[in-house]
Structure formats: C-alpha cells, structure tokens
Amino acid sequence: MNLEYKNLLPANFDSGSRVWIYQSNRLFGMMEALEVEKILTAFTDQWQAHGAPVKGFATLFFGQFIVLMADETQTGVSGCSTDSSVRLIKAIEERFGVSLFDRQxxxxxxxxxxxxxxxxxxxxxxxxxxxxxxxxxxxxxxxxxxxxxxxxxxxxxxxxxxxxxxxxxx
Incomplete structure (x- = not known):
C-alpha cells in the first residue's frame, strides 16, 4: 500500500490551515470515489464564510478518508461555514450509505x-x-x-x- 499523500496536499496552503478528517466505515468503490471527489470539489469551489470565499481543499485519501482543509489566512471558518461542511459530510453519508462520524x-x-x-x-x-x-x-x-x-x-x-x-x- 502506497502511503504517500503529502505531495497531494496543496502547497499554497498555510501550515496552520484547519483540517477535518472523516473516516468512512468502508472503502468507497471506484465509481463512488469519483463521485465523492466531484462532490467535494463542487463544495470547495463555492464554500463561503460570511459571504467571502473560503480557500478550501477537499479530497478522498486511500478510498476511505475525506480530508477537508481551510486556509484561514484569508477568510476564517466558523459557524455557518463549518455547518455547511458538516451538512456536506452528512449528505455524503446518506448518498453512499456510509458512516463518517464513528469515532469508535x-x-x-x-x-x-x-x-x-x-x-x-x-x-x-x-x-x-x-x-x-x-x-x-x-x-x-x-x-x-x-x-x-x-x-x-x-x-x-x-x-x-x-x-x-x-x-x-x-
């Protein structure tokens, strides 16, 4: 298993950028993974905080981990913008029949x-x-x-x- 992922992270994001990791209770299939990637890209392309665009990044690593990142050096993420990301993850759970919030x-x-x-x-x-x-x-x-x-x-x-x-x- 190739565990190299660091080169896939955006180089132009601050090292203090906030990260949220959501682990799926199962591996996404190839077609599912492609669809999840499209959903994540669409979200980060329109992600906003108080009307200002959020410098965001999201991807699916190892077919099982959704990583969401916000570089807050330009726009801070709080309240409604965080809620919108949680709604996104819940929608992915429902769409694909997975659990992404099981910390156990x-x-x-x-x-x-x-x-x-x-x-x-x-x-x-x-x-x-x-x-x-x-x-x-x-x-x-x-x-x-x-x-x-x-x-x-x-x-x-x-x-x-x-x-x-x-x-x-x-």
Whole structure:
C-alpha cells in the first residue's frame, strides 16, 4: 500500500490551515470515489464564510478518508461555514450509505491494507499481535495541515492510544 499523500496536499496552503478528517466505515468503490471527489470539489469551489470565499481543499485519501482543509489566512471558518461542511459530510453519508462520524472505529495499516477495528476490540487485537506498537495508525485527530503532514499516519506507540493500553513493539 502506497502511503504517500503529502505531495497531494496543496502547497499554497498555510501550515496552520484547519483540517477535518472523516473516516468512512468502508472503502468507497471506484465509481463512488469519483463521485465523492466531484462532490467535494463542487463544495470547495463555492464554500463561503460570511459571504467571502473560503480557500478550501477537499479530497478522498486511500478510498476511505475525506480530508477537508481551510486556509484561514484569508477568510476564517466558523459557524455557518463549518455547518455547511458538516451538512456536506452528512449528505455524503446518506448518498453512499456510509458512516463518517464513528469515532469508535479505529483505522490501522495491517498487511498492507487499511483495517478498521472497533475501539472495544482494540485490546484483543493487541493481545493477539494483530496490532503492535509499530503498527501504523490513522490519527484522525490531526487538526492542521502541519499535523496532517507529520502526525496523521503514525505508529500506535506515538499516538494517543499509547496511554490507553500496554503496547509492545514488534
């Protein structure tokens, strides 16, 4: 699995640009992914905050993660503009029959694929050796472009999960 994504991020966005990551509970099919990309582009092309255009970017990474970014150096995003992005994500959920707000579903790279594990199953996954401290984890809490670039796909032992469970490096 090619995990290179940084070169797909807009170079002309400030490193402090706000980021929202929405993880799907399943992989989008190819035709679905193409349609999601069109929906995201249409949204960012018309995204506004208090009548001013938002410098926005949105894409679907790895067929499963919607990343929405707003460079607030020109126009701040708040209230109504944030609500419009949430409405967009909810519309995508409804259109494609996916869940994009389930924070109890954790994503890892296992056997060269994105694998989803419910939080309740994490301890057994670690005990069974399916997930180790070195397993790559999608840290969807990344809130800025810099965090997305540097702290999105990280080993479990470097994530917030390290404090939850005893981990051993493989």
């Amino acid at each position: 579903l954790l994503a890892f790279v296992v056997k060269d694929k994105v694998q989803l594990i419910p939080m309740a199953q994490l301890a057994p996954a670690i005990q069974g050796g399916f997930v180790t401290g070195d397993t790559l984890y999608f840290n969807n809490l990344a809130g800025t472009k810099a965090e997305l670039e540097n702290n999105w796909i990280i080993p479990v032992k470097e994530s917030w999960l390290k404090s939850k469970l005893p981990l051993q490096s493989a």
